[in-house]
Amino acid sequence: MKFLKNPFPAMWRLYRSMPLTVKLGTIWIVAIVFAAIFADFLPLKDPNYQGFIMGESKVNEGPSLKHLLGTDDLSRDLFSRIIYGARVSLTVSFVAVVAGSAIGGFLGALVGYTRGKVEAAVMATVDVILAFPGLVLLLALVTFMQTRSLFVISVIVGFLSIPPYTRVARANSLSISRREFVLAARAIGTPRRTVLFREVIPNVLPSIMAYALVAAAGVIVLEGSLAFLGLSVQPPTPTWGGMINQARKDIKLTLFPVLVPSGAMVFTVLALNTVGDWVRKRGQVRGAAL
């Protein structure tokens, strides 16, 4: 509660406690999220404007003051497309994290605590979904849906994110349910629902959060793969994977249009993994202290 009343000092302390790599990762994530959210208000060029048609710029230009990261094969500003492209990747990741942690996390914590037939049924379903190769299942669903809007892609990826979160949450819930403070709560007659929401879920959350950061990185790569295969949102909406796909035909002429979105994806995934690892380690320390 103290944190919520005045979060900035606490956030600053948290930031100062981070190792350098985690600090850099955090800065990158914050910057890319900020830019993606406020792209419309930033002094960016139209990400779909093809200047070469009007003779205003050239295709596959190198970096310049006019185009900070150069232009793509249709003379569109790469810097602008990277920022707008982040929207797709981050939106899909966000939906996956929310759906995964809310639905999968709750379901896993619930069945890990209650056990019994419900647990068997839920985990069997989860195992069946996880048994399919993820990308293949995703391709099948996306192809089946025909429409490839951001909403559809997000919903599908979000749905496919639920099973792994369920497994992670259940594993943690199983362990926490046997801890002394949970047994003590039950021994004094605390209702099961209260135990679940007051004792189990709050202690499952750090693991879910750590997993969410790492899984978000995976979702970014997944969406990139979809886009690379031409199965993510339709052009001209920029996506990092789509940008890589479209630039590869000119890779012998110039590397920039491939390197820029690849770099954005690599740095984002690296940052999420680094921060996720750090959160996980902190969670372990906290768990040991309980």
Added chain:
Amino acid sequence: MRKRTTKQFVAALIGSAALLLAACGGGDGGSSGGGDGDEGKPVIGGSISVGLEAEATGLRPWEDSCSAPCYTIMTTVFDKLMEGSSEGGYAPFLAESLEPNAELTEWTLKLREGIKFHNGVDVTSQTLVDMFEIQKTGAASAAVITSNGLTSVEVVDDLTVVYKLSKAYASFPADLERAPLGMVFEPAAAAADSEGFSRAPVGTGPFTMQTRDPDNQTVVVKNADYWREDADGNKLPYLDQVTFRPIPDEGTRLDSVASGTVNLAQTLRQATIRDARATAGVTTVEFQGNNTGGGFFNTKKAPYDDVRVRMGLNMANNQEAVIVALGGEGISAAATQWFSPDSPWYSQKAADAYPKYDIAAATAKLKEYIDDPARSDGKPVGSNIAVTLSCPPDPTLIAAMQVVSEGWKATGLVDVELTQFDQATHINNGIQDNTDAHCWRWGGEGDPQAGIAGFLADPAKAVGNFTNWEGESAAVAIAAKEEAGKTIDPAVRKAAFETVMIEMNTNAVTWYSGHTATAFITQPTIKGLTSWTLPSGVRGVGLPGGEGRIWGVWVAAS
């Protein structure tokens, strides 16, 4: 059922010369090397490896739906009855002669004497009759037979047959130049084991199959008993062995030639031709053909049912920018019709009739429609036109599609939604009329009648007509097409095809990007790709649609 069958044939025709829609654009014609001028004396012997853009789906001419890679392999194993001639039209190849009757309903074909299959069986008139029995039910050939009305093949003597058709059909020689009806295969072996025949085909061609390992390599070796000689009396083919390797990635295939992994490779991509031109140590042998990229409108569907909309969208199509997006700058020429300027079928009148890029004029045309209270899409007066543009998800096509879309949106009166479907679905959407504005590619080096017959037909008869184009102009175009089918007089046929192209242009049922250049990328020592000749000594048609004739190739001393 009939509609579906015919439309599938139409799709096969349009797509057969090369991978349908795989690339758009064009070139400036001729060769950059490896085929022009004096290439020196052919060297006998040696072996080469050829990089193909895809694995052959199969090697049964009557059954397997093929594209350029598949045909390139097939022409080493099978001979065709007719071949394309550099003098225009078709000339006898395994046939010695082909003569029609006055009504063009019967075609008498005489075979060359002394030809044997690789397994030693003689090629006789009965061979063609037996082939026809298989072709009648072949997946690739049955649709051709349905279209040309071939009803029977009858023996006249040991080497002569008569092809009897149910209607006049001037393009029949073109059908005998294509694989489904034109490639001569050993019918007994084919009937005995169709699947096995695909792995070990038996033809009369210059090479025999040694090993076939799909998705890895196909090796053919010299047919020592091949019937052909070159002008100097050297027995063909020159090479002892050819290995075909599928290398789907364009860049990898080009690198494979540059590094010597393969000696030559084919491409149908303008961007690859551009990259090959800039790559040291390789030669590009280019062919500017009659394949034309662009798209068509479903004229049955609003708002494309209004010529003002189609014309406006056509005028807002910046062809030069599309060609740049395709990587075809300096390679491709903007198209105005299905025929490139160096084609004997090219029409200047049709070129003049093609809508010129003019945003102001385009906007005016679209505004007329938008402000018309009776506009066909039922939207309120003044509201933007909604257009859906669909293409396969190929990077070059995605780029081209976005430029086309940007041009349309530049009028400020069009909202464009882009959709992508895999190539098979995209083609099927075209067949099933599930189209709006639809990327497509037309033409090829075959007789124009075949492609046009597939594209234009009276919708009332439920035959062909991807655009669903109807009305007075369509009737004029369809009548011209029918007229061309009834004569072999080149002048009459050219006039008829010109009428078709003019009517299509004035009604803006299609839009074009450029002509599609195709190429073989070779090491400099590879010779003879384009200098192959027909048995009469006349030069062949070169490298149409990325299809190589490897039997004319030799390896010069480095």
